[in-house]
Amino acid sequence: xxxxxxxxxxxxxxxxxxxxxxxxxxxxxxxxxxxxxxxxxxxxxxxxxxxxxxxxxxxxxxxxxxxxxxxxxxxxxxxxxxxxxxxxxxxxxxxxxxxxxxxxxxxxxxxxxxxxxxxxxxxxxxxxxxxxxxxxxxxxxxxxxxxxxxxxxxxxxxxxxxxxxxxxxx
Numbered sequence: 001x002x003x004x005x006x007x008x009x010x011x012x013x014x015x016x017x018x019x020x021x022x023x024x025x026x027x028x029x030x031x032x033x034x035x036x037x038x039x040x041x042x043x044x045x046x047x048x049x050x051x052x053x054x055x056x057x058x059x060x061x062x063x064x065x066x067x068x069x070x071x072x073x074x075x076x077x078x079x080x081x082x083x084x085x086x087x088x089x090x091x092x093x094x095x096x097x098x099x100x101x102x103x104x105x106x107x108x109x110x111x112x113x114x115x116x117x118x119x120x121x122x123x124x125x126x127x128x129x130x131x132x133x134x135x136x137x138x139x140x141x142x143x144x145x146x147x148x149x150x151x152x153x154x155x156x157x158x159x160x161x162x163x164x165x166x167x168x169x170x
Contacts, residue, residue, distance in 0.1 A: 001022045001023050001121075002019070002022060002023055002063060002065070002096070004023075004026070004062045004063050004094075005062065006026075006061065006062030006063070006090070007026055007027070007028060007060070007061050007062060007063075008023055008026050008027045008028070008061065008062070008063040008064070008065060009027075009028050009030065009054075009056070009060075009061040009063070009064045009065070009085075009088060010027050010028065010029045010030065010044065010064075010065045010066075010067065011030060011051045011064065011065065011066040011069050011070075011081065011085070012030070012031055012051070012066060012067065012068070012069020012070075012072060012073075013027065013028075013029025013030060013031055013037070013040065013044060013046070013065075013067075013069075014029065014031035014033055014035075014036025014037040014038075014039070014040050014046070015031075015036050015039065015040060015127070016040070016118075016125055016127050017029060017040035017041065017042045017044060018067050018118055018120070018125065019044070019065045019067055020040060020042030020043065020044030021041075021042045021120055021125075022120065022121075023044075024042060024043035024044065025043045025044070025045070027042070027043075027044035027045070028044065028045045028047060028061075029042075029044040029045065029046050029047070030046075030047050030048070030049040030050075030051065030054075031046075031048065031049075032048065032049070032050050032051075033048075034048050051066075051069075051073065051081045051084060051085075052073075052077050052080040052081055052084060053084070054084045054087070054088050056088045057088075058087050058088060059088070059089065059090045059091070059093075060088050060090075061088050061089055061090065061093060062089075062090055062093050062094070063089075063093060063094045063095075063096065064085045064088065064089055064093065064094070064095045064096070065095075065096045065097075065098075066081070066085075066095075066096070066097045066098070066099070067098050068098055068099055068100065068114075068129055069099075070097065070099050070136075070141075071099055071100055071102065071129065071134070071136065074134070075134045075135075075136060075140075078140070078141075078144055079144055079147065079148070082095075082144045082145065082147070082148040082150070083148055085148075086148045086149060086150065086168055089168045090168070091168060091170055092167055092168060093167070093168045094165060094166065094167060094168075095145075095150055095164075095165075095166040095167075095168065096163075096164075096165055096166075097141060097162075097163065097164045097166070098161065098162070098163050099136070099141070099161075099162055100114050100129070100136075100160045100161060100162065101136065101137045101138065101157065101160045101161075101162055102134060102135055102136050102137075102160075103135065103137070113129070114129045114160060114161075137162070138155060138157055138162045138164065141162070141164055142155070142164065145164065145166050149168065149169040149170075150166035150167065150168060150169065151166060151167045151169055152164055152165070152166050153165050153166065153167055
């Protein structure tokens with residue numbers, strides 16, 4: 001589980017609901033798809049909401065997560081997601097992002113498909129993600145972090161998977 005005493009906002013928390021499985025009732029899972037939230041089996045509070053227009057008061061959350069969800073949001077809206085995450089996080093709150101690298105290509109790809117295995121305390125979850133092809137990499141997200149006053153305190157890439165741990169600056 002993520003270690004925090006407060007609440008966690010999970011952007012795109014429908015589907016497998018990994019963050020909700022880890023932290024249960026500490027999590028407020030948002031997704032634009034009611035169907036995705038309905039099929040999630042965990043103790044998180046589930047709310048249909050757009051990450052580019054969060055209906056929460058400023059500084060409401062200690063942690064914000066985006067677990068393989070920004071790839072489903074048009075790249076042109078990523079900046080607004082970072083802006084909203086910054087607004088709803090408490091001072092020095094954490095923004096944890098896991099996503100995939102989708103490389104530039106000369107070919108006319110329509111979809112990027114990524115399999116994923118997640119090891120949880122009570123077993124493995126296997127899934128796959130299929131999204132419209134839109135180039136993105138760790139530098140794209142690091143640039144957004146800087147623009148929206150987040151400090152990157154940890155980062156890693158493994159294969160096509162990437163992760164950033166960011167802290168909200170004042």
